[in-house]
Amino acid sequence: xxxxxxxxxxxxxxxxxxxxxxxxxxxxxxxxxxxxxxxxxxxxxxxxxxxxxxxxxxxxxxxxxxxxxxxxxxxxxxxxxxxxxxxxxxxxxxxxxxxxxxxxxxxxxxxxxxxxxxxxxxxxxxxxxxxxxxxxxxxxxxxxxxxxxxxxxxxxxxxxxxxxxxxxxxxxxxxxxxxxxx
Amino acid sequence: xxxxxxxxxxxxxxxxxxxxxxxxxxxxxxxxxxxxxxxxxxxxxxxxxxxxxxxxxxxxxxxxxxxxxxxxxxxxxxxxxxxxxxxxxxxxxxxxxxxxxxxxxxxxxxxxxxxxxxxxxxxxxxxxxxxxxxxxxxxxxxxxxxxxxxxxxxxxxxxxxxxxxxxxxxxxxxxxxxxxxx
Numbered sequence: 001x002x003x004x005x006x007x008x009x010x011x012x013x014x015x016x017x018x019x020x021x022x023x024x025x026x027x028x029x030x031x032x033x034x035x036x037x038x039x040x041x042x043x044x045x046x047x048x049x050x051x052x053x054x055x056x057x058x059x060x061x062x063x064x065x066x067x068x069x070x071x072x073x074x075x076x077x078x079x080x081x082x083x084x085x086x087x088x089x090x091x092x093x094x095x096x097x098x099x100x101x102x103x104x105x106x107x108x109x110x111x112x113x114x115x116x117x118x119x120x121x122x123x124x125x126x127x128x129x130x131x132x133x134x135x136x137x138x139x140x141x142x143x144x145x146x147x148x149x150x151x152x153x154x155x156x157x158x159x160x161x162x163x164x165x166x167x168x169x170x171x172x173x174x175x176x177x178x179x180x181x182x
Numbered sequence: 183x184x185x186x187x188x189x190x191x192x193x194x195x196x197x198x199x200x201x202x203x204x205x206x207x208x209x210x211x212x213x214x215x216x217x218x219x220x221x222x223x224x225x226x227x228x229x230x231x232x233x234x235x236x237x238x239x240x241x242x243x244x245x246x247x248x249x250x251x252x253x254x255x256x257x258x259x260x261x262x263x264x265x266x267x268x269x270x271x272x273x274x275x276x277x278x279x280x281x282x283x284x285x286x287x288x289x290x291x292x293x294x295x296x297x298x299x300x301x302x303x304x305x306x307x308x309x310x311x312x313x314x315x316x317x318x319x320x321x322x323x324x325x326x327x328x329x330x331x332x333x334x335x336x337x338x339x340x341x342x343x344x345x346x347x348x349x350x351x352x353x354x355x356x357x358x359x360x361x362x363x364x
Contacts, residue, residue: 003251004251004252005251005252007246007251015198015205016198020221021221023197023198025200026248030246030324034246034321036248038249039200039201039202039203041223041300043299064188064189064212064213064214064216065294065297065298066208066220066222067299067301068301069185070186070187071187072297079298109350110342111346112247112249112254112345112346114300114347116202116247117203117223117225118249118300120296141216142213142216154358163291163292164293164294165348166347169350172354172355172358175354176336176354179361
């Protein structure tokens, strides 16, 4: 079965099936008569939220990320749970990671994080009308939350202190939005 | 051996070793006494380039991406070859994918694409002083290149037609730069 763009799967096998991801090795035919073997990481998709308080300040979290072997500043975010819509996932992660409930969740982007080898889709939201509750991180999460003004966050981007893909997209979209809005 | 942030690897095994990526399953101890099993995709790192012509127009490429099963608009980009610096990789991809040589390559960002499960680092460049030569894509690449004004590219972002992580970062950085510069 060809997809809309003209690609089709000829053969393949699952190398690994895991908790966060799976790995497939596939023989494919791509548009333009390209035959190739592709290594594909399968991922259920992710959600991330830029929380914006009434005074314009933003909430970022810092947590240790094993693959990076570093503490990483990023948006509250996580994987979509099975059966959950991206919006439900965004609301859940916002409560779990920073204890915030939102009265206004707006989708601002949907993108592939790294489509060369992974099917992960990132659903990016902006949350306003925030009410502070209590965070309840998962057992394997240690999360520090901090409020930044947009100017502070952009200065941290310029200094290379914020360096994570979805977080850069959200902060730069916010910068563009405020220039357009104001 | 603990890393700077306090994480250490207790045990692990390689599940798969491939051409584009490898997969490790690791038992780790993370800061805050978190013991966890992490699935980690290992990747050699990537380079991507925003080519900016003298008239301000930008060059993007469209190619089929099997994991997305779609034609994706993105920056000229690719994996780092072994032994290659990120800057050398950026120059190589720029020639291979769009036939452009650059007299001025500036690093604009370095970030993790998806640090929750993958160690890929993206090295992002902006290229000016461009000279047009002939593209020479790899055997399994079919690449369409097109020039966009920044306004056209941002309109395509707003319509959801450009939806790839590194490309959003680069276009939004360019928008911010021109507002600051001009």
